[in-house]
Amino acid sequence: MYLIYGRKHPQIVLDSYIFNVQRTSGTKSRWRCKRSVRSLGSCKAFLVISGKWVHASESHNHPCEDLSLKIAIPQSIMLKRVE
Numbered sequence: 001m002y003l004i005y006g007r008k009h010p011q012i013v014l015d016s017y018i019f020n021v022q023r024t025s026g027t028k029s030r031w032r033c034k035r036s037v038r039s040l041g042s043c044k045a046f047l048v049i050s051g052k053w054v055h056a057s058e059s060h061n062h063p064c065e066d067l068s069l070k071i072a073i074p075q076s077i078m079l080k081r082v083e
């Protein structure tokens with residue numbers, strides 16, 4: 001998993017999918033696939049991050065992004081897949 005400090009908001013890259021932060025509260029945060037907006041396909045995939053744990057849904061409705069990780073910062077996390 002990688003973190004990108006974007007111009008406006010941070011983004012997370014997991015398995016070459018990009019997530020935008022949706023909301024945070026305390027040590028928990030929820031991230032939505034960047035293609036969750038209707039104009040990009042209304043993808044329903046999301047991540048929930050709690051401390052070092054990441055709960056990832058696996059239901060993208062599109063292929064992964066073609067992206068460069070040059071500006072991404074690797075994160076050490078524990079990944080847990082959820083349906």
Ligand SMILES: [Zn+2]
Binds near residue numbers: 061
């Ligand atoms: Zn997606």
